[in-house]
Amino acid sequence: MRSMKVNLDKKYLSSYEIRIGNGITDRMALLIAKNHKAGRYVIITDDCVNKLHGQKFLAGLKDTGLNVAALDFPAGEASKNIDTVLDIAGKLLKLGADRETCLIALGGGVVGDMVGFIASVFMRSIPYLQIPTTLIAQVDSSIGGKTAIDLPSGKNLLGTFYQPAAVFTDLSFLETLPEKEFNNGLAEIIKYGIIEDEKMFQTLEDNMVAVKQKDAALMLKLVENCCRIKKSIVEIDEREHGLRRILNFGHTLGHALEAVSRYKITHGEGVALGMIAAARLSEKMSYLEPSETQRIETLIRGAGLPVRISNSFATDSLISQLRMDKKKKGDIVHFVLLKKIGMPFVNGGIETDLIGEVIEEIKK
Ligand SMILES: NC(=O)c1ccc[n+]([C@@H]2O[C@H](COP(=O)([O-])OP(=O)(O)OC[C@H]3O[C@@H](n4cnc5c(N)ncnc54)[C@H](O)[C@@H]3O)[C@@H](O)[C@H]2O)c1
Known part of the structure; x- marks a missing residue:
């Protein structure tokens, strides 16, 4: 133990x-x-x-x-x-x-x-x-x-x-645990790799088949690693005044998708799509290399998580929902963006037009 x-x-x-x-x-x-x-x-x-x-x-x-x-x-x-x-x-x-x-x-x-x-x-x-x-x-x-x-x-x-x-x-x-529920957790594991641990991200890229088979030794290593990352962040910022906000990577749009779909989209599915959106926004704002966005999308697809937003969700409704995010400050919706895999930062105030553009792209 x-x-x-x-x-x-x-x-x-x-x-x-x-x-x-x-x-x-x-x-x-x-x-x-x-x-x-x-x-x-x-x-x-x-x-x-x-x-x-x-x-x-x-x-x-x-x-x-x-x-x-x-x-x-x-x-x-x-x-x-x-x-x-x-x-x-x-x-x-x-x-x-x-x-x-x-x-x-x-x-x-x-x-x-x-x-x-x-x-x-x-x-x-x-x-x-x-x-x-x-x-x-x-x-x-x-x-x-x-x-x-x-x-x-x-x-x-x-x-x-x-x-x-x-x-x-x-x-x-x-x-x-049914596969759908397992995948929900997998989305969070991928998130930890993206925000904090490029090496774990690579382990996931190299071993997705074993992960999906719930390989005991690998799962122990991954779960332990994620717990270590989460506890280290919580130790520094228990009440989410600063650093803890990076744990919300992919969650801003993720929560909006969950809500607009009336929770038909699961938490993990929402986070998966939200992570793709955050990576694409980071790329569009010239923070992230396109190859990194590609790696993120490929890993999410390989995990069996969605990579496309259904056309049945109107972009306007998603943007209105983002404005209701409880983690927003005033009228500004904060997105956690990336400089590279393993290097996140919190960005305040992205133009809603740009968010809309990215959502439209992910629908294609
Ligand atoms: N407090 C936090 O920091 C935090 C972080 C992330 C998510 N959440 C919350 O967690 C909730 C989502 O968690 P969840 O996905 O675990 O949902 P859940 O607790 O509803 O579990 C999902 C389903 O799996 C079933 N289940 C649980 N364990 C099982 C097992 N071992 N075998 C078979 N079935 C099993 C449950 O009965 C349920 O039907 C949301 O409400 C979310 O807001 C909280």
Whole structure:
């Protein structure tokens, strides 16, 4: 089992370990019992993960002698809202949860974001552990303490920064992950390569077949590398005042595509297209060599992610949606652009005509 520490400002209160391995669930239970003592543990998961992994995970914790119960809610983004939060909070009270309770988020980003949010406000905050089961959650959402639920007018509009007490990443969960969900995580892995690690980008270029087959050794290396990149960025900029914004590479247009498609376009698909748009914008503004744009597009295509925006999404609607981005400052939409692979920067205020031109190009 590999281990790394996220060192944050309030060292003793919010620094935590990320443990990564393959088939580590049994040891996880022992580590939880030893390092995260609580009067009661409540596993919160979704019904899909519950069916696949919930019972075994619950039994593992019970075998270790822990006082543990489990709750689930319907899988999917549609559940990431205040109604589910209220429902879970009510069920927690019925179970007798109090400030000695530790929540365990077993699932993808939806479970992690929502359990983190509940933990941050339930009885004025209780600890929680992240056990990510999707690739996106393993390389991204379980680390960094961004918690959120959606409002009818947009995604992640209600949330907190609240770090987990620990993250346990077991790659064996990926065995049951459908290809579409795997690809979502792959888009984030490609993003880390583009923004921070040209060598990993090259590893992806050279080994995409093995990645798609979920080669265990390769996946361990990639997931560990991505966690290291994310935790290093979060350590410097926990609250996204500066550096952390580079993690949004590809997300500006990505989020707009997700919203305009009413979430038929998945997060990973949106990010893939957003990364192509950001690369093309960088090229048009003479920051990035055309050959680098080409490498990015080729890798994204090779990963099985989309490289063309459907004509069914009007360019004007996408631009209006970009103006609603919650990360915009005033009227300016910030794009993360590239000087080369491994060298991103945040650019404020790109002409919407140029954005429109790039969107039109990607539709061809
Ligand atoms: N907090 C952050 O920093 C951050 C970062 C990125 C994304 N997010 C959020 O994460 C969410 C997306 O995460 P996601 O893609 O993991 O979504 P998700 O949690 O909805 O999981 C996707 C689907 O995979 C299923 N699933 C989970 N684990 C499985 C497994 N091992 N085997 C089979 N099926 C499994 C789930 O039941 C669900 O149906 C979005 O809400 C996004 O806003 C948060």
